[in-house]
Amino acid sequence: MKMPVWFKPWFDRLSSMSLAIVLLVLLALASVIGTILKQNQVQADYLTQFGSLWYNVFLSLGLFDMYHAGWFIGLLGFLMLSLVVCLWRHTPRMIKDMRKRKVIIADKSLQRFHHLKHWKLNKAELTQTIETVRSCLSGWEQKTAEDGGKTYIRADKGRRNKWGYILVHGAILIILVGGWIGSQYGFRGTMTIVEGSTDNTISFVKGTGTGHLKMPFDIRCDDFFIDFYPTGMPKAFRSTLSIIDHGKVVVDHKKIIVNEPLYYKGVRIYQASFGDGGSDIQLKLFHLGTGKIETVKTKVYETWRDPKTGVSLEITNFRPFNIENMANPGEPKEFKDLGPAVEFILRGPGLKPVKVKTFMRPFVMKGQDRGNLMLVSLTGEDSDYEPFSLGLDFSQPTDWKLYRNFVDILKKQKKDNSKTANFAAFKSAMSKVFGNKRPKNFQQIGGRVIQGMSNLSQVPWPFIPVLEDYDQVYYTGLELAQDPGMNTVWVGSAALVIGLCIMFYMPHRKLWLVLEKKGNNVKISLGGMTTRNKLDFEQEFHELLTKIEQGFDSSSSEGSAT
């Protein structure tokens, strides 16, 4: 192969081992950055996190979408170039070496071998000795030649070891090419479909924004099913999908689950996630000032605004089960379903925005109704939810009635705050609500109302929202992907693993035996070498020596090791 003179130094440099090492280390370092700096987040978050100076530095380096940044791709391209040059340079020589095995070896070369042994066999026949030695070398590829009265035997194991090198480095090229094909001609994105509806567009992260792509077919989510473990963890979820291509139903009610995708027209459709698809929510607002009870109908992802007070509820999520571990840390776990709950962010004039989870059912512990519970997070993070007991059981109309009456009577007798007066007020509220016929559990009701008196007075909002009814719909989160480069990647991967095994586990071991008839005796030299895995070769060589010596046993042998 001829190449221009000016090119030679570049060629050498590109195929040099130092460059390979530098490239590997650089890629590793770049990847570290990519994992520490969260990729593809909202730009505003980066800005607040790093300040405008560093934000701009990072942005211009493309660090927010690093794996697609020019310099990162360039690094991969450089690796490919280097691999090509490397293979170009080494492969022909390696193949030639593997084919041609030099049998005749100069004495001087043999003397330099790390593993070397000489014998002198007295009164031995040459052909007989050769026969013995060759049978000891069964399992080795042998080649014999004669030159200048000497017989040379060359034995090889793992002669094709260099194919390992070719396969490994070729495989990495193939994998990179496969990845490139995928990134150029493939796509991958998510599609969320509410139960019962149809969609055909996927969305995906594109640079620092979001891209959209229309599929050549429609997907309808006929049904979504989810099953939970007793601990509240999702156990399995499954979508029933139909695919509609040009108005025709081509896939009808096919079920897919996680780890078992659906395949249509080169596109894989995966079950990836699920969530609330905009369930109908009915809330009851218990107004603390007026005592009025208002029913509000809204939906998840919608915001309901109270025109009078300006307070708004942004409904963020609904869940039909809310299983919590009620045990203290260290105690055996005690899972309990707190029932359906809706989450919302409450905002209003003069109010600190908070995230709230409110339930439909009261909290019952050890058979006792402890009234309704709310979880309140001051930061908006789920991990910061703190339970807040409302005292009253809002699902029982009498609780609220008694509470209101008690409040009213107390207001009227403003001046007298004594215990007896309070007790009298409570008693008259009781008889106002229940008359003479007190229910059996009136003591419990009373306890809840008194609890409610102290707890509700701490609530800064004009009303207490309680979940009354719901009609749940889910959305199914599908992942759609097409990757024409994937099979290339698998081919490359297989070659990589096979190549590595050849490279590491079939090292090339070479032996040279030189036999020479000297009068009545036969002089034998055995030299061995390997490029890799020297420890094992040492053992193998010694085992071989023992074997050969045993083979010589019949004839008197006189060994002298070097």
Place this chain on the structure above:
Amino acid sequence: MTAMTATHFSFETINRGLPAFARFCTYLGAIAGITAYAMYGPSGYGDEGLLYFLTPSSFAWIGIGALAGLASGLTTGMTKPSVTEAKVALNLVSWLDGALMMILLAAFWSALEPSQSLITYTDQSNLISGRVIMTMNIVFLSSALLYITYLFAPASIVGNLATATAWIGVYSGGSALLLRWYESYLLSTEIGHAPVSNLYEVFILLFCITTVIYLSLERRYQAKAMGAFVMALVSAGVFFGIWLSARGHADIKPLVPALQSYWMKIHVPMNFVGYGSFAVACGAGMAYLVRDYLEQKGGNARLLAIFPSLDQLDQLAYKAVAIGFPAFTLATILGAAWASEAWGGYWSWDPKETWALIVLLTYGAYLHVRVSHGWKGRSLAWWTVSGFLVTIFCFVGVNMYLSGLHSYGRL
């Protein structure tokens, strides 16, 4: 690889020739039997998971397979004695012996299990596997102490005890994991899954794999001094495992849908072959650095006499990486295959994936540095040690500090 083979001549004979070959064929037959049962068994493999294989009909299939294997092994072995010399059979048979012993041990533990009515998901403290794991912790810690003692008091009894305790640790850890597998089904069939689903379980796996890799190197290359370093690493892991269990991470938990896949059983253990070998390479590297330091200081001939030579240690580290690198490459590829089936793409630059790549690049660079001239000995030893730090970050650091798709093992 059993503990006793090296010491007793009577054991040596059954590990050679016809006895070994026939045993190997028996194992192959049993494996074929269980595979056939999984594929063509009467009721079909389904949601029962492990329990499907713990039935009389399954044992019958395995037994028939084993007998057929034994018969064919004996006949071929006797008619053609040369096949009994096959390296593959001789090398694999002791591993299969070990696996069988582990299964028998786990079966023995399972007999000690409390009655089914006392086994509850909410309180798993009465399960036997917890006790076996505790034993394993203690045994591994003692093994580390014995190996360290051996450095300063190289009596062969200390050395043999160190090796024996390491083996006992492996068998307790391995059988505890098998038992835990079974226990997960005792809790409930729907909870049951292979014990490779959370950090606590894979830590135990890691101890066992690291120790086994080290022990097989020890046996082949008489490198006992390295044990002090490898077992010290394992001990550090043991303490971490104890911390995890104190934090309540030791409980058997049900699997999230993404992990309910046969890929988990292949991908995860394969990864740990990689991690384990890199740990052993790190042990060899540390031994190298210590020996190098001692030589420079020109002191302590007695200590030096126990250590393998610098060249040997360098080769041992390479040997360990040569096991780990292909295994970890394969594990990463298997992970990519799983990802392409579960997440819709074989590569997502998720932190765990990316760190696996970083680990591969680190050791890839190490291998190239070895081949190229100039860098030798000490810098390579440092490379194996720092490479293992990278590995540790990939293994635990990512779970602690970075979030992503692999967030099943979050701490």
